[in-house]
Amino acid sequence: MRPIAKRSPFADKFPIWAVEHNCILSKDADITIAFKVTLPELFTITAKEYEAIHAAWHKAIKVLPDFSIVHKQDWYLKENYEPEIQKDDLSFLSRSFEKHFNERPFLAHHCYVYVTKTTKERMRRQSSFSTLTRKHLISKEIQDKEAMLKFIESVDQFERIINDSGFVSLERLTDSEIVGSATKKGLLEEYLSLTSEQDNFTLQDIHLGVDEVKVGDKILCLHTLSDTENLPNEVSTDKRFERLSTDRSDCRLSFASPVGLLLNCNHIYNQYIFIDNSDENLRKFEKSARNMHSLGKYSRSNQINKEWIENYLNEAHSKGLTSVRCHCNVLAWSDDRAELRQIKNDVGSQLALMECRPHHNTIDTATLYWAGMAGNAGDFPAEESFYTFIDPALCFFTQETNYRNSLSPFGIKMVDRLTGKPIHLDISDLPMKKGIITNRNKFILGPSGSGKSFFTNHLIRQYYEQGTHVLLVDTGNSYQGLCELVRQKTGGKDGVYFTYTEENPIAFNPFYTDDNVFDIEKRESIKTLIMTLWKRDDEPASRSEEVALSNAVNLFIKKIQKDNTTEVSFNGFYEFAKTDYKTILEEKSVREKDFDLANFLNVLEPYYKGGEYDYLLNSTEELDLLTKRFIVFEIDAIKDHKILFPIVTIIIMEVFINKMRRLTGIRKLILIEEAWKAIAKEGMAEYIKYLFKTVRKFFGEAIVVTQEVDDIIQSPIVKESIINNSDCKILLDQRKYMNKFDGIQEMLGLTEKEKAQILSINLNNHPSRLYKEVWIGLGGTQSAVYATEVSAEEYLTYTTEETEKMKVLELAKTKGGDIESAIKQLAEQRR
Template sequence: MRSILKKSTLEQKFPLLAVENGCILSKDADITVVFRVRLPELFTVSAAGYETLHSAWCKALKVLPDYSIVLKQDWFCKENYAPEIPESKEISFLSRSFQRHFNERPFLNHYCYLMLTKTTKERSRQQSTFNSLARGFIVPKEVSDKETANRFLDAVSQFERIINDCGIMKLERLSTAEIAGTEKESGIIEKYLALTQYNNPELKDMRIDPAEMHIGDNALCLHTLSNVGDLPGKVATDCRYERLSTDRSSCRLSFASPVGLLLSCNHIYNQFVFIDNHEENLKRFEKMGRNMQSLARYGRGNLVNKEWIDLYLNEAHARGLVSVRAHFNVMAWSDNPQELKMIKNNVGSQISLMGCQPRHNTVDVPTLYWSGIPGNAADFPAEESFYTFIEQACCFFTGETNYQSSPSPFGIKMVDRNTGKPLHVDISDLPMKKGIITNRNKFILGPSGSGKSFFTNHMVRQYFEQDTHILLVDTGNSYKGLCDLIRYKTKGEDGVYFTYTEDSPVAFNPFYTDDRVFDIEKRESIKTLILTLWKKDSEVPTRAEEVALSNAVNSFIRLIKKDIGTIPSFNTFYEFVREDYRKELHSKNVREKDFDVDNFLNVLEPYYKGGEYDFLLNSDKQLDLLNKRFIVFELDNIRDHKVLLPIVTIIIMETFINKMRRLKGIRKMILIEECWKALTSANMSEYIRYLFKTVRKYFGEAVVVTQEVDDIISSPIVKESIINNSDCKILLDQRKYMNKFDAIQELLGLTEKERDQILSINMDNDPSRKYKEVWIGLGGVQSAVYATEVSAQEYFTYTTEETEKLELTRLTEKLGGNIEMAIKQLAESKQETFAH
């Protein structure tokens, strides 16, 4: 049987003429400028932010001339994650495990384009019967009025400036190559015709049937909002997302978010706004209203329509609203009939969530698809649009995109909480360069079981792999697995783990320096240490005592520099004060009540030779930690010791400050976990304040971790010295502290938006993935919730579960100390738990 199907080539029907100077010219003399739109990330915008976004769109649309068309086209494409592995650097065992865990993971990617078209009055009114698809051939027209084109391009520049000045989103104008494509890169026109965002797609045949349209194997499914009767009675700039909201918090999304990232299928959301002549529109409605009045006696419906027209006109005149036409559609596709049926139902239900009546359009699919071609918006059939105002039309614009990776070379790998895609997040360098933060210090708060130690393990491991010197102060063996792995991989050259025991206590010499140079920081460190030994927390030294102590330290340092034979140690300092400095005080007539030398020596005697703690400050060997990049001090055995914990803590900090001063141009990090009893003493406050204020000057960062809310609420030292000097705040699940969160919010200076984000943590986790969420806030300016999801190998390295740690230890011993092999075998045996 002979085929009677008429076929046409794309060349015959193609409505575009050329792309010149970044503008698309159609054969009907329409001019189109195309932008890439950078929207804010999902779950990061407050209600006020959406108002700002909406206001910017409204202002921008009002600068466009009559008979302009705005097409905002949001693409949502299913893609698979492909890890980016640097060729120049060898990737570590854990990094490779992370990339392998996420390799080929499906996620929904978002691309947003904005097309501004200048057409004519006649073209803007044409029906679907005059569409270029319905014409046998197209005769190109000439642009008759160049002045009109120039005015339009000037208006486009104003449009771009208004949007970019709002500070929330950004427009980037596409070049000729990005629109039309090159030999190596596909342009957006080619991508649209192939229904993909991949480069160099395979162009496929289009089949236009009365009921549906096919592009290659993909069948299109179209839902339209083209009738006022299908719209809700009220629209808004944003809506409440119930799944991440609580009685005390509200997660906000744009009004059109249900058909954006929350619709997980391949689809395009087209948003058309047609700017006609406002005065002509109102005159047409006035005339229509009079006709309806005349016909009222023939049908009550005419009277009702007259009332609606009057209401529209009253709004336009009373509030100065601009009359426009609008149309919105969701174009989804699939090559699987069963999947397409499911997609059709999903799109309908998501449109219903907006309060709209979903209308599955099977008649106008080809025409609406054709008018969505970049540069061909003027081919839109006028009968598919409805009249509204700019303010209402802009409420249907999607206002968010998926999480974006940082362009910075430095950072850590986190995961998008919505799609499960890995992200590269810089929480140190780029925010500092942009002025979002003024220091790299971090404050981490999370109750027991929230994944706090897990996140810190994940963070410090990646910092270590990026050549950072890390010193950890721990009280629970949280970093033992990671430290053991580093020590194994570096063949014992790094990964130093100190555990305080009576047989092998932590000891150092506060007066020792390689070159006998004592700068002001070293002197202050020694004074703080001795003051901590001398005075109780409740005792405040007098001014005379502070001066006397300072003089004693400075005099002893001068003696060390002058007399090479003097051995710098606490013992010699003690003897110096007992003999030489006592005489010096006597010669100055310093009264006993101003500085009691005997009392001073008596209190410090336990640290002098023969005393109970004489091992602490008289080490005859210096810990060679300067070039060790991963050091853990585990203080669980002395966490409740009133004497040893503060002293050992300050010893450790002195070790870090030495590293901080001497390692020039090298990133350094000190992380102090659960050491509040040491930090909250009055004598330690100056030391902590100094550390947090000074570390940024040495390319370093101080990180403090706690799990008790009362610790941060009750301690003025934590508040003044740590929180105020930590521009990066990291919080984990706070639902345990829901009733106390007002105090936390006030103390940390959190905004309402940040509060809503924090209280949404772990509320809507995907049950098919194993992860916990974490909130990261930078300087009160930038904040988001991320997922800490890792591979099985990373999990067994970081785990703090006692049974799992013991299992790893036994397996490591069985394999002759090969902890990497033990982690691999353990991960393989329990891989099902981590399967994506």
């Protein structure tokens, strides 16, 4: 008969006595205070910032008393993205986006710091005295309560120093977060099950054997850094990440990053710093050095050891360094033995990237796993640590986390460049509230083929779906698919697409409004329009001519507000000026040299019925663009037309300024693609200047998109008006402009950190995913690179490839104009 393995009751071995007042008390009278740590985002930290973080940890640890333990624990758990498809208000494209990322695997990161006060005796215990080797744990009483109060005060200082650094923040864990509640797992329960799944409360056996350690079905493997022989010759706060660096830029990661987010498996990275009595440690080394000197003639290794010890002592005494002990380990697991073998290899290779010698520890796995429990660092076996100083010990801390979601209801969905997980990003409201930016305007720069149109389509679509009034000025039909989809989904209520063709030329009615209200902005835009038709740029109007035109417009508006029979169009205004206003001028005896009515009517005749451009300002469609939430002006065909372009430009600006002034409390957005160059040339610079300086006051934002480097460097309009008043700058792949980038950097006021991020775009894209990366900088203080990855449905909506676009439109015709159905069918074929 096989012997039955003897099992110990969990309560007999469990080292935690109580959790009270946000403190963990062990049965050996150790006290631990636990913190949740928020680290900076990956790929956003420079070498100087890593040094500042390192210095903050150093200062914080220095305030802790002797016989304290700082245990930093980083959890990296594989999770799958859960799409938000349960929302009722999701649009067709939003739902497609969420389904595209359904079950997308990513590595979730949680970081904790446990600060423990123990005793001199506990700090020196070997693994043979672990709580696992004792039959029963007898609770001890805290003897020196005054020392404990001083320890709690020092931990408060520790917390304040870290939080004041501005890079890392600590948040003290509460009792319920440590032990859990009826509906949520606590930290201790998560560690004892090695999972953060909140829907799985099943208790699992823990097998702490000599040959194998298992938690439920999970088999553990442990790699340790506990001997100086396994450590690199040099350590540093950070190092160059070659895959995202160029000969002109550096991407930096922390020294220990290879065993952090770059290790793609379920694992916990434990980092310990044991603060002994430094003076006592140094005295012990002095004695050891003397012994080595005495034994030097018997062995050359004794002489070498003596030199190493003396170097350590010289360093400590000359620089006033604190002697501490350190230990790091990577605890990984899997429920599949084949996968576990691969994980062992992966962990070993990542440690080798740190220039460490991988040591797969099979002896103390159970003891080190048990000591890694929050509040049980005092149970750590002393022989598994090595002596060093605080500075080099801190180099083994990981200092970055993955991208975080913005805590804002408004925003756009982008993708984490490392894991491919969707993230919610607010680049408008939250940065304004925090004071990171002072306006919502955006400047977008990207060469042809960099994914610029995809990003802007993705941005605009999400803004529109969150209630924004969107007006787009385009020169290449980039938004035709999205506009058509919006028009169809809203039954023509939104999605107005203006473009010029010979068969269907662009047409407006500047005098039409739904509510018959003409505010000062509307009146001024009409006057500016007629003045542009009447006078050339080099022919300024006299004061008397301005007054006469103003009177004519105001009197005509009063007439159409009272008289329903008057034609509300430019034709109606022309006839009013020819008859009623002529009579009024004659009654006032206005001289011809002050206002030449005949000349005025003659110049405007081409826009009156029967004239060459009679269609332009006499649209028969009663269309008030104030209420339309998605409008596209495609002006490619007329951007070089000397007559049509200035008029269309004024109409566009009038439409948006009217929205800006009248739609109070509603978000407004105007996006001007390459058309801004034509606008700037035609004397419309004042509109651009006015727009970018004023739009922020009316809950609006202006976005300008360009692809030519010379445009932003040479145009004073862009430099003075657009760039200086755009706190959000968005750049796409700039490798085509590598040799010109110094000029771009100077023009946009980019820092070296931002330059390094921009030049890393698309350098290390995942081969199995189709996406382009984009850099977003806010106010010169916050920036990161994100991925624009979309579903097949979104791709077919946004595409600017002529063949793909025509295929969608042709298939839609066969389905009675149903573009959504056509997109769905083609998307399924692509998949």
